[in-house]
Amino acid sequence: MRYVVIVGLAAAAGLLIRKKNEYRNAILLILGILIVTMSALYNIRDLSSLIELVRPFDQAFYQREYFEKGKYPDSLLVPLLEGKRVYVKDDAYMMGQPEQHGKTFNYALYHARTVYYLLEYLHTDLIKDAGMNDILVTDELVASEFASLGPINDMQRYCFLYGDLPFESANYFAYYWYYYEFLGQIQAYMCTETDANGDTVFTSDDLVILWNTVDGIEEEDLFIMTKEYYDSKYKTIGEASGNE
Secondary structure: OHHHHHHHHHHHHHHHHHHOHHHHHHHHHHHHHHHHHHHHHHHHHHHHHOOOOOOOOOOOOOOHHHHHHOOOOHHHHHHHHOOOEEEEEOOOOOOOOHHHHOOOOOHHHHOOHHHHHHHHHOOOEEEEEHHHOOOOOOHHHHHHHEEEEEEOHHHHHHHHHHOOOOOHHHOHHHHHHHHHHHOOOOEEEEEOOOOOOOOOOOOOOEEEEEOOOOOOOOOOOEEEEEHHHHHHHHHHHHOOOOOO
């Protein structure tokens, strides 16, 4: 749109110069001021969407300030999960099922499958456990024992690269629309507790990733914990009624 306006202004200036050549310098000056002003306004409007230039000091792929600002959680999750044994729910939907639970048909294409695609790409030992399907993580547990890593909509929408569904709904534009335009913000949470084995999510080779599957809601945060932590907490979690 910016370039359309610039071309329009230039064309208008050209016509004015042809009719009022004696004011050429003034017309060109006004044209320059308008273009600079318009560009400045566009830049100010888009500042929030610009990717910041980061100068790392500790040679780590995931910078500490990312956690403080809730940015780029995928830059931490990729090395955190790669090559580990990861347990997840086995609750992928078939077409026609989401509508029975108050969700759009798109849910069947993306729910659970997007996480599976990512974990398979990271060469994890992926274990789908249907026994986890009814587990819900409470807000109280998250507030006391988990830390938010930030939004993961971008990470999930780029998982179209790893999928194998031969549908138009599995291409880049469909993923972009679903995760960026249709859904609200999705968060990743990491357990901050040390489990009974003395491990954290960084040191344990066995991790669990949960999401809350609730009727009428398609935004599903991810909760990452060690398997030992999950085994010690699952009864408490299983009695929960979900996030409110």
